[in-house]
Amino acid sequence: SSTDPLRLKAKERRTERAIFPPPPPTIAPNTRMRAMALKSSSARLLCLAAASSLAIALFASSRHLIDGRAARIVDLSSSVTSATKPIAALSLQQRARINGFAKASRFQSEFAPVLRRRLDSSLTTPRVSPSEIDFSDANVQAAAAAAGTAILGGLAVFLAKAQEKGLGGDTGSTLSSRGIAAEKIRVQNAVGVFGATGKTGREVVNLMLSEGRDVVAFARDTKKAAELFAKAAAAGGGRLVTRQTDVTDLDKMIASSKYLMDGVEQLVVALGPVYGKQPDGSFGPVDGLTPEKVDFEGVSNIAKLAGSTMKKPSKEDVSSVKLVKMSEGGMWTTIDDTIMGGKSKSSIEIADDVLKWSGGVITEGGGFCGLRTKDFANKTMSLNDFDGIRLRVLGDGNRYKVTVALRDGYTRYQHPFDTAEGLVQEIDLKFDDFVPLQTSNANFVDYAATPLSQADRSDVAFMNIVVSKFEFNGYPNPTAIPSQFALSVESVEGLSLPKPQVVMVTSASCERNARLVNKEQRAADIPIVQLNPNGILNWKYKGEFAIRSSGLSYTIVRPCGLTTQNETQAFSLDLSQGDTISGAISRKEVASLVAGALETHLASGKTFEARRSEAKDAIGDIAATTKPTISRQFQALVTDTNRHLAGLPVLAPPVDPPTEKLSEEEQNTVLNDPRVVSQRARERGAQQVAGRAEASFVVYRNGQPLASATASDAAAEKQDAQTWINQWKGSVGIKVE
Secondary structure, three states: OOOOHHHHHHHHHHHHHHHOOOOOOOOOOOOHHHHHHOOHHHHHHHHHHHHHHHHHHHHHOOOEEEEOOOOEEEEOOOHHHHHOOHHHHOOHHHHHHHHHHHHHOOOHHHHHHHHHHHHHHHHHOOOOOHHHOOOOOHHHHHHHHHHHHHHHHHHHHHHHHHHHOOOOOOOOOOEOOOOOEOOOOOOOOEEEEEOOOOHHHHHHHHHHHHOOOOEEEEEOOHHHHHHHOHHHHHOOOOOEEEEEOOOOOHHHHHHOHHHHOOOEEEEEEOOOOOEEEOOOOOEEEOOOOOHHHHHHHHHHHHHHHHHHHOOOOOHHHOEEEEEEOOOOOOOEEEOOHHHHOOOOEEEEEEEOOEEEEEEEOOOOOOOEEEEEEOOHHHOOOOOOOOOEEEEEEEOOOOEEEEEEEEOHHHOEEEEEEEOOOOOEEEEEEEHHHOEEEOOOOOOOEOOOOOOOOOOOOOOEEEEEEEEEOEOOOOOEOOOOOOOEEEEEEEEEEEEEOOOOOEEEEOOOOHHHHHHOOOHHHHHOOOHHHHHOHHHHHHHHHHHHHHHHOOOOOEEEEEEOEEEOOOOOOOEOEEEEOOOOOOOEEEHHHHHHHHHHHHOOHHHOOEEEEEEEOOOOOOEOOOOOOOHHHHHHHHHOOOOHHHHHHHOOOOOOOOOOOOOOOOOHHHHHHHHOOHHHHHHHHHOOOOOOOOOOOOOOOOOEEOOEEHHHOOHHHHHHHHHHHHHHHHHHHHHOOOOOO
């Protein structure tokens, strides 16, 4: 019966599904559709052809409409439509809107069933019987052709969209935790990592994601990359996309440069040759990915790609913004030693937006004069977006100090600067170089304070400039204490400094190898230099040269022997320059150095070697890989262009590997070197040849290396731990079982 409630209900559900169909099921990447969608160019051509055919067909059949839902042809001029109900004349979209409105309306219970029944009736009542259709009619044929073409066009559009969303392996897409292709996302201020699927690259990607940075993982196999980082990407923080590229194919890289570098602001290069078993059973590079092909040609191609898409650094990149107006009424005041019984005195004159501060310092008493801004209480002053302060002054040859005071506890930091008499100078004072002062004693250093570069600078209380008879900690001013002074200040600005655009991970020993000119010199060096398998040290050094020559700002990290020992143990790190050290370091520690370099201008233009410190108290230094510690170590390094000023050798020119090879006997001599034997014993399965006779670090127990501890030692360790736990339980009143 047409009034049967159950049938009416079923009919309503069928109609609702017809108008509001459920979302299409997600399609796994390994389905046949993935292979079809790979042919994106074919899909687009099919779409274009279908669209053109559809336009022609619709023009020829302008008097006909295909009802795709009921698969019927409706002649708009036919009188059959006059017999249908009024709602049937509406389009499917209009009827859907009515149905949706009815669902949302507060009268849903009254009108929705009626609307749905009328809608269902209009869909199921034929307007034209199939037997009435004359398929010999040209218009009918044209309309049928239009319908078929529309279906093909829709399929082509679907394939093209599928390819864009990753169903066809689009390397710009991401994979969800279920392995199902997710919607394409856009990254911002991303770090692009070449060599992302290598052991060091993996550590870098995981660390970047955990710190909230967006990451673009460049890889030959994007599926492998997505699987490797699925857990890290799902954990939150930064967003991850994978983009397919082959660093040995420059033409393809340049052709797709806009796509590859979209959203990428900095690059990490952590490439290395791929080794495996050869057909003859030996061990060596596979797929032609030799050190020359990867470490030199691949890195050179990356340098060309980056050089063609990233802005080259210039003086304009060091930007500044005025912080305070020198002529602003009531902003500046003097504060001299008269506040503590002294006799020094200074005054201010302002003319043409330039503040002239002058006076005399009398050493008896306090011995200082100060120029200070009034408290920024009513005008929030933040320096978080800057790396330092720039002063533009007309000096008098005296030495002054700038103070920045933070409102949090009024922690103060000072930076001395010298002036030249009669010269206008721009003086840049980096926050990394400011000295923290004690709150209770204005002249003494607070060694426990957070460095200004790492402190929260969002609320600055005041700034001042002081001329004093003291430097720090009671030491005298290293220049003559002025009886009279005059300093004209034109501007006080916030300073922004550029960070490295490219951070490259290579290897220690590649520079020292380049300095050796004959076989005898190499024979006297460490084993890795003697062996230099496949010329890897020469090719890595040539890769460094390509990055330095790119014109981009860079940092080059040269880890010593990479170790998997004690990876969960914290160690102090040694950073050195000149390529004279050897030792060991874990890939996690290398990643922490890379992450630190990306965030600070202090690493720009610098090359350094890194290892775990060999000091006996180096174990357990949990602050060793924190950003403040790493930044201070970067600060102590010199740029490559200033190495000669620090007594370091100027970088040697790159050269090809030596033509003379080691004989089998010479190779065996090197491989039997105690340093090599010891390293292989520590790193079983490792192919790298280190240059140390003993482990850089060993965790000791009872005077023996932890690695050599016996089962009885392990049992004793467990018993010691249980004894301690029992003692603790007793001390807090917990019953010990």
